[in-house]
Amino acid sequence: AQSVTQLDSHVSVSEGTPVLLRCNYSSSYSPSLFWYVQHPNKGLQLLLKYTSAATLVKGINGFEAEFKKSETSFHLTKPSAHMSDAAEYFCVVSDPPGMRFGAGTRLTVKP
Amino acid sequence: GAGVSQTPSNKVTEKGKYVELRCDPISGHTALYWYRQSLGQGPEFLIYFQGTGAADDSGLPNDRFFAVRPEGSVSTLKIQRTERGDSAVYLCASSLTGRPTQETQYFGPGTRLLVL
Numbered sequence: 001a002q003s004v005t006q007l008d009s010h011v012s013v014s015e016g017t018p019v020l021l022r023c024n025y026s027s028s029y030s031p032s033l034f035w036y037v038q039h040p041n042k043g044l045q046l047l048l049k050y051t052s053a054a055t056l057v058k059g060i061n062g063f064e065a066e067f068k069k070s071e072t073s074f075h076l077t078k079p080s081a082h083m084s085d086a087a088e089y090f091c092v093v094s095d096p097p098g099m100r101f102g103a104g105t106r107l108t109v110k111p
Numbered sequence: 112g113a114g115v116s117q118t119p120s121n122k123v124t125e126k127g128k129y130v131e132l133r134c135d136p137i138s139g140h141t142a143l144y145w146y147r148q149s150l151g152q153g154p155e156f157l158i159y160f161q162g163t164g165a166a167d168d169s170g171l172p173n174d175r176f177f178a179v180r181p182e183g184s185v186s187t188l189k190i191q192r193t194e195r196g197d198s199a200v201y202l203c204a205s206s207l208t209g210r211p212t213q214e215t216q217y218f219g220p221g222t223r224l225l226v227l
Contacts, residue, residue, distance in 0.1 A: 041220070051213050097159035098144055098167075103152055104153050
């Protein structure tokens, strides 16, 4: 079965400092992995996805993630946090017919 | 129409009542998905439609839950004899052809259901 584990339920950073949101996955085959962001009272928005092409995936708003098969990880990073990045972030693995979501990481950005 | 829309945005009902939640997918998307997001958790898969048929309903928690998509576009999630444990945000998503290993699923804003 496919699964993802988000290692931190809450991450707090200062504006302008790097962001690291950690995700480990478990998959019986080569997975497709996604990061989604959910702002309060807004729908889930895709940040980026990995589908077995380049292991370093660039997404929207300056986010990127690196697929590391040896570590079964797909951590999300951003060099410099912005106040507007404050939201809930979900690591997701394809698990046909749907997708399987992690429990989420709440990112707080302090001024 | 831009994205996926869902109505109502909020629904309050009493235990034992029947509710219907509506999803309007992106035009031209053949695949439609329903998920349920309980407080403090990630969304969980409920059901998947490919066109008009429910291709996979393995995520529905019990037979009080049912969904239809009669014309291959709008879908309705129906919950009978609601229970307090059904309180959650119900999310709808659509994708172009239904190949979840590669395709992006586009989510609606959700319907927040509260069962008193």
